[in-house]
Amino acid sequence: MIETGGDKTVTVTAANVLEALTHLADLFPPVRKRLFTNQGNVASWVSVSVDGELIAGRAAAHTLLAEDETVMVIPAMAGG
Numbered sequence: 001m002i003e004t005g006g007d008k009t010v011t012v013t014a015a016n017v018l019e020a021l022t023h024l025a026d027l028f029p030p031v032r033k034r035l036f037t038n039q040g041n042v043a044s045w046v047s048v049s050v051d052g053e054l055i056a057g058r059a060a061a062h063t064l065l066a067e068d069e070t071v072m073v074i075p076a077m078a079g080g
Contacts, residue, residue, distance in 0.1 A: 017048055018061035020071050035073070047074035 010027065014020035021042060025032035037043050042061045047054065049072045055063050065071065 014065055014071075016061070016065055017050065017055065017063045017071060018042065020065065021046075021048075021061070021073070024073075045076040047076070048072065049074065 010024060012020050012023035012027070014023055021035050025035055035043060035046055042048075047056070048060060049055065050063060050065065051069050052072075054074075
C-alpha cells in the first residue's frame with residue numbers, strides 16, 4: 001500500500017487484466033517493479049484474482065474484464 005499512497009482500492013478502466021495492471025503501474029510507478037519483469041511481462045510471482053477467482057497461467061494477463069469486475073493483486077510471500 002505504500003506504493004499506492006496508502007490507497008487499498010484503486011479504480012481503473014481496462015479491457016483485460018494486463019491493461020488493468022498497466023494502468024495501475026502508470027498511476028503508481030513504484031508498483032511497476034513489483035508487477036512486471038524488465039521485459040514488460042507480468043512477473044511470475046504476481047497472483048491475480050478476478051471477482052474472487054484466482055487466475056493463473058500465461059494467458060491470465062489477457063483475461064477479459066467486464067465492467068465493475070474487481071481485480072485483486074495478491075502479494076507474493078517469501079520465507080520458510
